[in-house]
Amino acid sequence: MPMARQALTFFTNPFRKYTIPTILFAQKTPKRHRFSCHYTHSVSAISDPKPCIRSPEAIALEYSDLNLPHTTSEEVGHVRIRQHVNPLSASFATPAEVPNWDEVYKDARLPLMVDIGSGSGRFLMWLAKRNLHSKNYLGLEIRKKLAMRAEDWAKELSLRNIHYMFANATISFKQLVSTYPGPLILVSILCPDPHFKKKHHKRRVLQKPLVDSIVNCLAPGGQVFIQSDVLEVALDMRNHFDAESDTLTHVINTDSSVLCDDDGWLLSNPMGIRTEREIHAELEGAKIYRRMYQKRI
Numbered sequence: 001m002p003m004a005r006q007a008l009t010f011f012t013n014p015f016r017k018y019t020i021p022t023i024l025f026a027q028k029t030p031k032r033h034r035f036s037c038h039y040t041h042s043v044s045a046i047s048d049p050k051p052c053i054r055s056p057e058a059i060a061l062e063y064s065d066l067n068l069p070h071t072t073s074e075e076v077g078h079v080r081i082r083q084h085v086n087p088l089s090a091s092f093a094t095p096a097e098v099p100n101w102d103e104v105y106k107d108a109r110l111p112l113m114v115d116i117g118s119g120s121g122r123f124l125m126w127l128a129k130r131n132l133h134s135k136n137y138l139g140l141e142i143r144k145k146l147a148m149r150a151e152d153w154a155k156e157l158s159l160r161n162i163h164y165m166f167a168n169a170t171i172s173f174k175q176l177v178s179t180y181p182g183p184l185i186l187v188s189i190l191c192p193d194p195h196f197k198k199k200h201h202k203r204r205v206l207q208k209p210l211v212d213s214i215v216n217c218l219a220p221g222g223q224v225f226i227q228s229d230v231l232e233v234a235l236d237m238r239n240h241f242d243a244e245s246d247t248l249t250h251v252i253n254t255d256s257s258v259l260c261d262d263d264g265w266l267l268s269n270p271m272g273i274r275t276e277r278e279i280h281a282e283l284e285g286a287k288i289y290r291r292m293y294q295k296r297i
């Protein structure tokens with residue numbers, strides 16, 4: 001294990017409660033963070049002292065195993081991270097073209113994991129690197145430059161089991177996934193854009209048609225992993241999937257090793273790696289609300 005990663009083990013081990021040494025803390029007032037998602041947690045949610053380590057450093061350390069290049073192609077250029085895009089705007093209404101899966105993956109029959117709203121793509125890439133010959137990975141991201149940069153990185157690392165697409169998942173998920181030749185075994189929606197205002201809730205990525213497509217496309221025994229650092233958003237996603245109880249069951253009902261709190265949220269991240277938003281939120285002292293569902297066999 002590289003030194004940098006070892007040093008951050010206490011941040012990254014999902015099966016251990018994160019304990020951050022007090023030496024890292026300072027009593028500063030939290031600033032709005034210059035990160036991809038510009039929402040902060042309420043004061044009550046972050047009453048603990050703030051850690052001195054900043055999200056970009058924590059993120060770099062979390063993914064240090066990837067050894068990603070710092071440069072990006074001319075075509076991608078500088079990736080300016082904007083606040084939320086509006087997925088309902090006409091510019092995102094065109095379905096993504098279905099690729100030739102046999103050209104995309106070395107073996108397009110392998111089980112597939114899809115990450116909806118893959119952001120920078122590092123989370124999925126970390127998983128792909130660990131499961132080179134057993135699983136394929138597909139990142140769907142509505143911000144084109146993020147998807148392009150992630151695809152550049154995957155090529156740079158010669159990963160033939162991962163692919164990133166510029167796609168509005170609400171529009172394109174069903175067609176893309178139903179044409180994939182192998183089984184769909186896992187769909188993740190991790191810290192989706194919250195779109196707080198009620199009138200903007202319809203911009204949230206998880207809407208009933210997407211839920212239906214996920215449930216229908218999943219292989220028997222396949223799983224859905226959702227999480228958010230915003231309780232309201234986590235509850236919204238949870239309500240959608242709880243409503244599919246004829247087809248889906250929460251994993252605590254199928255796996256006795258999975259632990260939940262009294263409200264039914266998973267006690268730890270089952271993936272072995274955190275997403276960027278998750279790292280940032282945990283640095284702010286926020287709780288991450290997680291559920292994992294399994295399709296009945």
Ligand SMILES: C[S@@+](CC[C@H](N)C(=O)[O-])C[C@H]1O[C@@H](n2cnc3c(N)ncnc32)[C@H](O)[C@@H]1O
Binds near residue numbers: 275
């Ligand atoms: C808050 S970020 C979280 C990124 C990553 N999952 C994480 O946890 O760090 C949400 C991501 O979802 C993307 N997104 C939002 N709506 C989307 C949609 N309809 N289809 C695909 N991606 C979407 C955003 O561009 C953004 O990168």
